[in-house]
Amino acid sequence: MKLIILDRDGVINHDSVQYIKSPEEWKPIPGSLEAISRLAESGYRVVVATNQSGVGRGLFDMDTLNAINDKMIKAVASVGGRIDAIFFCPHSAESTCDCRKPKAGMFRQIGERFNVPLENVPTVGDSLRDLQAGVSVGCTPYLVLTGKGAKTAEDPALPVGTKVFPDLAAVANHLLSSKG
Numbered sequence: 001m002k003l004i005i006l007d008r009d010g011v012i013n014h015d016s017v018q019y020i021k022s023p024e025e026w027k028p029i030p031g032s033l034e035a036i037s038r039l040a041e042s043g044y045r046v047v048v049a050t051n052q053s054g055v056g057r058g059l060f061d062m063d064t065l066n067a068i069n070d071k072m073i074k075a076v077a078s079v080g081g082r083i084d085a086i087f088f089c090p091h092s093a094e095s096t097c098d099c100r101k102p103k104a105g106m107f108r109q110i111g112e113r114f115n116v117p118l119e120n121v122p123t124v125g126d127s128l129r130d131l132q133a134g135v136s137v138g139c140t141p142y143l144v145l146t147g148k149g150a151k152t153a154e155d156p157a158l159p160v161g162t163k164v165f166p167d168l169a170a171v172a173n174h175l176l177s178s179k180g
């Protein structure tokens with residue numbers, strides 16, 4: 001079984017410094033939905049792992065987060081794709097939870113849920129913490145330059161071996177041409 005773990009904001013949809021607080025604010029990055037569709041078609045289980053501290057900060061509630069994620073799932077389905085699961089950390093940055101990236105809690109939960117080792121599982125993010133969380137459990141880090149990615153690319157703390165691509169569509173092309 002092939003698995004891929006994606007960050008949400010800045011990878012699948014446009015990010016906002018003011019958070020994505022409503023379904024209306026959720027807008028896909030061009031090509032990302034089709035990329036997920038191609039990955040799913042090629043046998044990848046596509047899982048999202050996303051920090052959503054806006055819940056912990058009281059900017060939006062769980063019903064709204066569920067509505068936003070529903071919009072994403074439907075948008076992916078509308079182009080023939082599938083998201084197998086969404087894992088999220090609702091806690092604020094000050095919390096001591098073990099799920100907020102760069103901590104590895106969500107990744108461990110994903111490994112348990114799908115019962116697969118996480119070594120060499122590709123993980124795609126636009127922030128350093130996405131990549132750090134993945135690397136800490138053995139995933140292969142892919143940085144996209146969408147969202148905060150262009151800034152992240154300049155960070156000296158970028159994990160060794162991080163592969164850099166313009167966007168999720170380019171990551172999918174790479175994975176499907178080299179390993180498909």
Ligand SMILES: [Mg+2]
Nearest residue numbers: 007009010126
């Ligand atoms: Mg992000």
Ligand SMILES: [Zn+2]
Nearest residue numbers: 089097099100
């Ligand atoms: Zn958490």
